[in-house]
Amino acid sequence: METDKASQRVAAWIAQYAPMRDAPDELLDPDGCPRAHWLQFLESLAAFGDIGLEQRFAAAGRRIDDMGISYRVHGETKERSWPLGRLPxxxxxxxxxxxxxxxxxxxxxxxxxxxxxxxxxxxxxxxxxxxxxxxxxxxxxxxxxxxxxxxxxxxxxxxxxxxxxxxxxxxxxxxxxxxxxxxxxxxxxxxxxxxxxxxxxxxxxxxxxxxxxxxxxxxxxxxxxxxxxxxxxxxxxxxxxxxxxxxxxxxxxxxxxxxxxxxxxxxxxxxxxxxxxxxxxxxxxxxxxxxxxxxxxxxxxxxxxxxxxxxxxxxxxxxxxxxxxxxxxxxxxxMSFLPELSQRLLGESLKLPNVATWWCGRESSRNQVVETLSDYAISGAFSDRLPGFGERREALGHALSSEERARLIDAINQRGVDYVAQEPVNxxxxxxxxxxxxxxxxxxxxxxxxxxxxxxxxxxxxxxxxxxxxxxxxxxxxxxxxxxxxxxxxxxxxxxxxxxxxxxxxxxxxxxxxxxxxxxxxx
Structure with missing residues (x-):
């Protein structure tokens, strides 16, 4: 009986699960079927029952408090309790x-x-x-x-x-x-x-x-x-x-x-x-x-x-x-030079490639980026902030207004060394x-x-x-x-x-x- 209830819970969880379009998902394969290791995990999780699950999750929350695990957001004085998700x-x-x-x-x-x-x-x-x-x-x-x-x-x-x-x-x-x-x-x-x-x-x-x-x-x-x-x-x-x-x-x-x-x-x-x-x-x-x-x-x-x-x-x-x-x-x-440097120093290609990156300090890359700006996400080459755009971290080329686009292109042409373009990755x-x-x-x-x-x-x-x-x-x-x-x-x-x-x-x-x-x- 309990096994049947657990199977029903798993079936309901998966039926209600709606992955995003055009984004890979860990639980479901491209055909929409649950992956074997996730299915094993969910079946074991469901066996605890609703009350048993909540008891275990509550115990995890108490242990976070007991261990004093916290973090502080930059600029804040008060610590926040650690936000641990319930699933690995x-x-x-x-x-x-x-x-x-x-x-x-x-x-x-x-x-x-x-x-x-x-x-x-x-x-x-x-x-x-x-x-x-x-x-x-x-x-x-x-x-x-x-x-x-x-x-x-x-x-x-x-x-x-x-x-x-x-x-x-x-x-x-x-x-x-x-x-x-x-x-x-x-x-x-x-x-x-x-x-x-x-x-x-x-x-x-x-x-x-x-x-x-x-x-x-x-x-x-x-x-x-x-x-x-x-x-x-x-x-x-x-x-x-x-x-x-x-x-x-x-x-x-x-x-x-x-x-x-x-x-x-x-x-x-x-x-x-x-x-x-x-x-x-x-x-x-x-x-x-x-x-x-x-x-x-x-x-x-x-x-x-x-x-x-x-x-x-x-x-x-x-x-x-x-x-x-x-x-x-x-x-x-x-980052834009690592594929070439890997061949030069290690004699092999990167086994874990980085997201495609173009440094605008290179004239050829700069010209390519300016001509097809809508295809890229623009970031600072040496900073977590986009130079000239305040606290902004990046700019998606296709989402810029005409004024922002012109201002960014001008900045890239003036000081290309400060900018990189990367393929947008969701x-x-x-x-x-x-x-x-x-x-x-x-x-x-x-x-x-x-x-x-x-x-x-x-x-x-x-x-x-x-x-x-x-x-x-x-x-x-x-x-x-x-x-x-x-x-x-x-x-x-x-x-x-x-x-x-x-x-x-x-x-x-x-x-x-x-x-x-x-x-x-x-x-």
Missing amino acids: LLIPESEWRDIATGVAQRAELLDQILHDVYGEARLVAEGALPAAAITGSPDFIRPMCGVAPPGGRWLRFYAADIGRGPDGAWRVLGDRAQAPSGAGYALENRMILSRALPSLYRDMNVERLAPFFREFRASISGAAQRVDPRICLLTPGPWSETYSEQVNLARYLGLTLVEGEDLVMSDGKLHVRTIAGLKRADAIWRRVDADWCDPLEQNAASRLGVAGMFEAIRRGAVVVANMPGAGLIESRAL LSTTPAWAEGRLTPRPFALRVFAAATADGWTVMPGGFCRVSNRLNARAVSMDAGAQSSDVWVLTNHPIEWSTLLPSDEDPPIVRALGNLPSRAADNL
Whole structure:
């Protein structure tokens, strides 16, 4: 009887589900049939019954409050409770394997580009990369030119924002290397949803996240080349939009959470001011933008970083993830050159192509864009804002008025280096839970990769943002989006793994001198 009721619920959910036209959907295939892995998930979900489902969803909400998971929209002083969606994004292992391979390849390519740009600069000298595509970026940090990164990596933690194109294939929408956020939220989403739906999580053989974080921490620790190195997470402080995530990441990974005032340069090395005196900081995972990291060499007004950090890096005295200047690879101008640079540096095509991009600093591209403006979405080449259009992020050529069109064309002709044109991409949809039923919502997925001694490891999951609006072209948390856990499904049982200490046998450690003096004063 209960099985029949569950089947009826699933049938009703699918019958009421109306995917968008001309957009791929995760639940239904192009013929309108439910995909096998989603059908298995929904059948198990329906077996809980209406009351059982609401109890589990309510428990997830209480756990969010208990864990203190929150975020802050830029410009606001009040924190918002974390908006976790009730359904995960499901990705089969076979499909995920292609995503992970493409992200790892892209991370390696971008790391090699950074080595060249800040090193021998052959790409510019040989004409493969215009100098203006580099120097035009505010994230190009000149004091880092000629610096050999301690540990050998410019890029240690990379994120790619991806989405499906109209053909259903995954494309990279953007690269993140300045101080990528979201990995901690992905971890918190997993902790909450796996406890709310433990039987589904177990029966569907979901890949664990702990091994990824373990490898990332081991990589930084190994790069420091010291016994039991002190690894710090440098945070901008409580006013950061993602401070909650930073605190939980530091706790989970066993890192020392520090602000700029906790650090000091002494004897050519960075140290943490602790209640037991100065203790060397061997490695730093920075969540402070590079321009604010060292007031001696960048923004003199900064109180978020520490004077002397760049000099400590030059001396090889501290490993920093990511190196100041790595944010350069986030520019959309660079994105237009990646297909060619992949062939040049790696000898192969991009396995996960980015959305088609034309940098208007190239005369041929500029002329093409101006002539067929209606075919493109125009964005800033080095900025999240469209230059000359206030707070506007992009302009769809076909939606511009005659006056706006003329003004934009004039701006592109005057300073083409500041603009890129991209193919308009409407995001694909995934099921979301709303008012007791399934409803399709556009989503974007952020995938994370960490450098290891052997190459790159990719988190088997990610940070999924689900829009509350239809026809969304971009999804951000300040636009009222939800977040979803990401389940990579395998065909075999997964071994349990965590970095959290056991409640049954908590470790008793007396670690004198780990508490920063500032934190002790606040206590």
